Amino acid sequence: MEMQAVEAARRWLAEQGVSQVREGWVSDEKPGEVLTANEVAHSWAGDVFAEDLDVADQVRLAFGLLDLLDDYWVTCEIRFADESAEGPLPADVLWDGYRQRLEADRDVEAVTYSLWVDWFEDHTTSASAFAEVLGNDIDHVVNNRSEPALRRANRVLECSGPVRWPVKEPTYRTALRLPALHPALFKGLLASFHDVYGDLEPAGALALLDQLDLPTTTQHLAELRHVLAAGHSNHYRSPDAWDDATRSCS
Template sequence: MTSSSTAFRRTGERAENRLAFGLLDLLDEYWVTCEIRFANESAEAPLPADVLWDGYRQRLEAGREAEAVTYSLWVDWFEDHGTSATAFAEVLGDDIDRVVAERSEAPLRRARRVLECSGPVRWTVKELTYRTAMRLPDLHSAVFRGLLASFHDVYGNLEPAAALALLDQLDLPTNTQHLVELRHVLAAGYENHFRSPGAWDDAVRSCS
């Protein structure tokens, strides 16, 4: 394939991807994100990474609801260990230092949304991002929800001792729902609700 034909094909792919994200904005439906991923996994070639992930980042930063996008990240990109590290890096991990340093409203909105649905991402991939996010008290509640999802999600992943150390550094209201129970199961060394199904119930009874 000549360089000119390659450039033409890439231009077409970018236009189609922007059209797909425009359709997502219009319909706000999860199935549109599925079509975007199917296109990215096509036999011909993946979609241009800059356009693909810019599309996700822009919608994660938008003031409007982003349920379809966060659900897509959670079940399609983060639960798949073949894509979770790249996806997490693209939507937050690669620029968390800048997000925390600049404290701009839109990137912080993106950070909260990503942290809250990051439960399935491997602990070794997300731990540093969690630690960096903790520099900013405005992100503490989102880190907590990320830790909670890391325990409760079917594919949730955490390291109990390290997660407990982070949890103990979060500035949260003492009446935060599930805070005491999460601390209890982590201190007992449990990694996941579904691998230790009775642990959470025991924590609820012990903490009530």
């Protein structure tokens, strides 16, 4: 299915006069100028949502373009379309697109970065976005343990720092039942403390941290336990706390 989406996007770009060459991309308008994937994304990704297609097919085409270009800007255009006067986009198609790519056996940095900075940092969308990509089916993920679903869970947990604690804490507790998710849970807790918009409740986070099955030599484990035990909830609200923890744990 992913390859079909890629080929559909490639055909669509060709219709716009854009084709891939060994060095990058070229357009019919300037055939002597090689373009990067980012330049192609900035110039053409938004046009997907002006196509004479059903909105769901526009979204699928945009995700195909994301697969083809592997560029974060495509996700920005998807978000812009969702927030536009013609939006919102169909939620089932939008979030199915994210879930499929989060489960892919390849690098999906553009997708996880999009979740982190666009959907999770925005508190008007973080709860629904987190639910769609993991919260709604975490029980199924933990019980069935399929590799694609576990890839998705690991990726979402790792970038979930900005999600409000009451939203993500039940999902964290469910993920706790599966030791394979403990390293990602730790990264989620660490990000919840260190991210500018990170959110956690120190006592609850410490209780979770103490139940993780991690090597005692895990980097930053002792420091995180120290700051949480001291009641600190965020690095930027307690700027000296981490340095104090580092000194105490060294």
